[in-house]
Amino acid sequence: MTVQEPNSFRVGPDEEGRFGQFGGRFVAETLMPLILDLEKAYAEAKVDKSFQREMENLWRYYVGRPSPLYFASRLTEKLGGAKIYLKRDELNHTGAHKINNVLGQILLARRMGKTRIIAETGAGQHGVATATVCAKFGLKCVVFMGETDVERQKPNVFRMKLLGAEIIPVTSGRGTLKDAMNEALRDWVTNVEDTFYCIGTVAGPHPYPAMVRDFQSIIGWETKSQMKHAEGRLPDTLCACIGGGSNAMGLFHPFLDDAEVKIIGVEAGGKGVDTNEHAASLTGGRPGVLHGNRTYLLQDDDGQILDAHSISAGLDYPGIGPEHSWLKEAGRVEYASVTDTEALEAFQLCCEMEGIIPALEPAHALAHVMKIAPDLPNDHLLVLNMCGRGDKDIFTVAEALGTKI
């Protein structure tokens, strides 16, 4: 299939919220007026200088941005090829990139006069970020989390409680991230007046995929200017992990029209993409409609959604943001996958070589970098999005390594 190359990869979505055939607004009628309101409010905020200023101020003084672009010299030496830089979003307040987006959405919720914030969470990072910003602004916060995830992410559950959030364990379906998202949507249709749904990734109905991407794009813009400062030019390769795809879109989007920059997204291959236990929707799925948009999904022959599997709870989602589906079909971004085992090795290597305990999510991106970096020349500039720290994962890793803590 030949896909017509657009003039720019950065102009989507169109007015219907589509990126090519992907995206859209597949929601119940009850929600339709709400997402139209949101779209309007966001369009106004986006061009409002005071909104921008407020966000920049909080990014700087509350989150700690800009996050450093750090040259990982020992990793570089060890892999013996490309020059590896880490974009250190794991140093953000609350330990991941998630807060970039949450701040934007909560400021918007305040502009819209909403007083109750709901969110879904898998690993708990988005839940923690949402609970944090709600605490800061004195907003009521309700977080939906699959029962299975509540069990395996206890420290984050307690963190959210300390921050004053109410946690609702979701037992419907099989109790993971996808079910938490269903339950959040059910809450939203029930509480239409006062509630703002703060989605944690570049998924959901339009305008969420574009809005979350815009809020996360700060990662890519900073990288662009930091790399210019460090090396005087653009990077050659970008690499990021993909759950729903928000940290990846954030890094990639400002570079999409820089044709010389190679861009790679890394999905969670779980126990292998040829097994039933993985979360690689682009590699192992096909287009379908879920949670308000059309995108690649893990599904059976009858269009029933399958459960994803990954050692990383944050990547454990059977879908992916619609813009990624489009970028894959347009051929602009390359998508790869790595297994649980490879991610674990990368996790350990990062700890030992750089003194950085990565989250299991970016450990996936690193695992892919470990495969490609050795074959690249020494002047090849590679940026890996270190989008989260691994404190939340030490129990999972200990168990996988057979260690008792």
Added chain:
Amino acid sequence: MSRIQQRFEKLKDENRAAFVSFVMGGDPNPTASLKLLKSLPAAGVDVIEIGMPFTDPMADGPAIQLAGQRALSSGQTMAKTLKLVTDFRKDDAETPIVLMGYYNPIFSYGVDAFLKAANDAGVDGLIVVDLPPEEDAELCIPAREAGLDFIRLATPTTDDKRLEKVLTNTSGFVYYVSVNGITGVKSAEADEIDSAVARIKAKTDLPVVVGFGVKTPEQAAAIAIKADGVVVGSAIVDMIAGKLDKKGGAKVGLVKSVSTFAKSLADAVHTARGA
């Protein structure tokens, strides 16, 4: 004239509202599900909605979620749901059948193939929860071209301006979702429903049918005075859930209990306007 239109015209002549019942296709298993469907017209059900099960029913409450899970674990597929309609049609050519569900199983089946199979099976209309007017090109317009009614939901959040948009490509009837929320949880007050029905009727000649949260014959009767029809889903589905053995199989008497309950609702709806 379509079966749906015929049915509503007949009811209008008789000055009574339609009783519309929802059951999940394949719940609790294919055999019991067919038997149950076949018992409904005699119980007084005027229009049958059959749910197409989906793993992620984002507008449904626990009762219908569980019904979908029961159907899926007994092996229900889209092809089997269509077969259920074919089998039902073998001895009922009149009762309108509306398939209700979510878009992905249809999209996965292929829109054109699905519309053809639905027509061949004897389906009359479709309700697809996650296809608002903004996505009409996906299924609504092709369905209308294929001769199937596309029944749309109007909700309390649908204001007057939007109502026009909602009504534009709607056919068969308008389904007024009486509460903001998911199926089977909250119920609305009868006077709120009446004013919403009047608001919709001012803008369309289509019958207006009310659903979500209607559980008892009394509630159904109160709505049936003004509305053209009343839908009961979760309460019927709950009845099915209560008649299952430990392994999820149908207990003796399941069909009887459900059709008796359906009859009590149908009677209440049919006599509401005082014969």
